[in-house]
Amino acid sequence: MTDLMMLAALLDGPKHGYALKKWGGVITGKAEVHNNLVYPLLKRFVAEGWVGRHKAAGKRGQTREVYSLTSKGKRVLLDRLAGFGEKEAASAEAFCLRTGMFGVLDPEQRLEIMKVRDKWLQGRAQKLAAIARNMPLDEWARETVGYLQRQAEEERKWLAGLKRLAMNRDK
Numbered sequence: 001m002t003d004l005m006m007l008a009a010l011l012d013g014p015k016h017g018y019a020l021k022k023w024g025g026v027i028t029g030k031a032e033v034h035n036n037l038v039y040p041l042l043k044r045f046v047a048e049g050w051v052g053r054h055k056a057a058g059k060r061g062q063t064r065e066v067y068s069l070t071s072k073g074k075r076v077l078l079d080r081l082a083g084f085g086e087k088e089a090a091s092a093e094a095f096c097l098r099t100g101m102f103g104v105l106d107p108e109q110r111l112e113i114m115k116v117r118d119k120w121l122q123g124r125a126q127k128l129a130a131i132a133r134n135m136p137l138d139e140w141a142r143e144t145v146g147y148l149q150r151q152a153e154e155e156r157k158w159l160a161g162l163k164r165l166a167m168n169r170d171k
Helices: 002-009 017-028 035-048 071-082 092-100 107-134 139-169
Strands: 051-057 063-069
Touching (some): 002 017, 002 035, 002 071, 017 063, 035 051, 035 063, 035 071, 063 071, 071 107
Antiparallel strands (some): 051 063
């Protein structure tokens, strides 16, 4: 998931490693993404030919490595974003990353991603309903299952709104 975020961060233009760490932190809700995660990813991206690297002068006279997405990297990113199967559908983070990137995906890809996530949410709602119906739950477990049911329902409502937005936008 972090690899997709780092590639996506380069869609709008070149960035140095420190800016990518900060950007990743904003997206993940942390202060920044750790060096031990960012720089090995960037090294791999450069080796794969997905990202180019060049040196540039920093604001205080230092030399910085600046990274930019190559056309190959953009193709890989778009292919991986569009690849949304059952495993990815089970991850709220994977789904939100893709919805946040819907602007770079084709309308058909958006609809397919939403369809797969909705199917997963339907299955989750059914499993939670079966648990609530068939298992002896104490008050804490009932509260938890109820919360998870409401959460799935709310996401399905949001998803229905996203589908309407996509249909109206893509006419």
